[in-house]
Amino acid sequence: MRITAFIFLALWLTAFSAPAQDNSSDSKRLAPTPPMGWMTWNFFADNINEKDIREMADAMVASGMVEAGYNYIFIDDGWQGGRDNRNNIIADPKKFPSGIKALAEYVHSKGMKLGIYSDAAQLTCAGYTGSLGFEEQDAKTFASWDIDYLKYDYCFAPKDSATAVERYTKMSQALRKSGRDIVFGICEWGQRKPWHWAAEAGGQLWRTTYDVRDKWKNLSCDENAEGIIDILDINAELHEYAGPGRWNDADMLVVGLYGKPGPSGDMGGVGMNDTEYQSQMSLWSIMASPLIATNDIRNMNEATKRILLNKEVIAVNQDALGKQAERKVHDGTWDVFVKPLQNGEVAVAILNRGDAAKSYSIDWAKLGLKGKYEVRDLWAHKTVGKGKGWKGRVQSHETKLFRLKKI
Structure with missing residues (x-):
């Protein structure tokens, strides 16, 4: 059932005693153009560690990715090691023996920013520790680690829209109180039409569909198995909602994965050819979607480099007017x-x-x-x-x- 923006606003006001805040100026400052970078999920899934991420940071510089504008590294699900005796969220000590703050310092030294992941429930999508009930505490922890971006997922959360508005607003308020500028990426997969409410809830970008798979089109019966064309046809209709500091996120680039087993290879993600990968880059760029690579930057072939490093195409995505096509x-x-x-x-x-x-x-x-x-x-x-x-x-x-x- 379609719920109007007016009903969402009423639900938001009912859920919170504090008056609504205008987040537009902060959002334009934090994400004036669509974020660009590289994310761990499609290549590593939850098998991540600080060594691999440091290597990827080095490769981002050496390959020309940073120079081209890819200035974030995003740690997705799987970094968590539970909570300590004061309920502070901690990194898995085996995966990140030096800690996230040290990793952030390393990434920053390479001229990039560091993003991290959590979930608006007790558990994340991969079954790790989420942030429900610990929003302010976790936001302060992320700030103390010098985190620059939070991807906030929605697995194991209720399906209704009012709860999503409440939980995302609570985390965005916690981030604003943390003492550090942290970009907030809302990831509830478009099922509650976040383009109507996510900016007011404090997000700078919001996913518009289920997860992308490494394929041209969904030919299965599973609605979660989104191909490039499936995502295109949803995101293309949302141009009026995008602008500086408020981006429709069409999910990650699968350029250069070539059917790699793992998250993007599930549900028929058998890979695409370079013409199709180039199309994703073109379409995501003209739709002003974030450009988040997920391939192995350490080992790119020439076709993948040509696609991801095309500065003329990137300039269309990063154009300061901020219009989605x-x-x-x-x-x-x-x-x-x-x-x-x-x-x-x-x-x-x-x-x-x-x-x-x-x-x-x-x-x-x-x-x-x-x-x-x-x-x-x-x-x-x-x-x-x-x-x-x-x-x-x-x-x-x-x-x-x-x-x-x-x-």
Whole structure:
């Protein structure tokens, strides 16, 4: 049942005695553009340790990822070692013998920020210690460790929306009281339509779907087995809710995983080809989704590097105007997205959803773009035309990504 933003606001006000706070200025400051980085989950699952994360931090620098803008390392589920005799949450001493604070210092020394994970229940999705009932205590602990970002999951929590609003607001308030700026990523998988309430609850970004799998499309009966196209079709309709400090999170990039067994390989995640991986990068960029790599940065092939390190594509994602592209064409075979950019130029993505290469032509005026434009192909890194439209060949599952400059 669809619940309006007005009902959500009423539920929020009922749940808390304190008046609602305007978080917009803080959110714009904390996440003015979509966060970028690398996350542990798809490659390591909960088998993580400080050695692997330090190695990944080194690789982020050496590979050019940091220079390209990937400035976060996110520790996902599996770092927890329970609570001490004062109920302070602690890291697993075998996995993190030096402690999280020391790891944060190392990551910061590499010019990056460190994110961590918890859950709005007693247990996390992988069965580790969650933060329900310990919000302020855990927020202070994260701040004392110099954490910069919290991904807050929702496994083992009630399905209703009112409880989600209450629990996420409580943690966001705790983070604000912690004495440290910590970006807050809300991860309840879009099932309670967080785009209506998550910004007011204190989030800077919110997941819009179930977890991404390493596949083009969900062909199973399991609604949790999201492919790239499945996530695209949900996220594409939410452009009006995005902007600086409030991002629709389409989940992690699976670029370069090639069907690796593990979380992204579950439920039919058999891997994709490089054309499809390139499409995810194009589509996530033009939709202003966070760009969170999950492959092994220590061992990337040239195709994966080319996709993840394309600075022209990243610039579309990180554009300071903060607009999520609007889907202007959606006819079963073709999707066309349009994203205004800060300098007056426009990004356009053309996706061939079909299973065969096809020719396509489009007049810019049909997208609301009047006049003539110089067309730069951001994957070919060259100007490919000038005029009132474009025509060309698009491979199966390929996304052409253009930057248009009026002439």
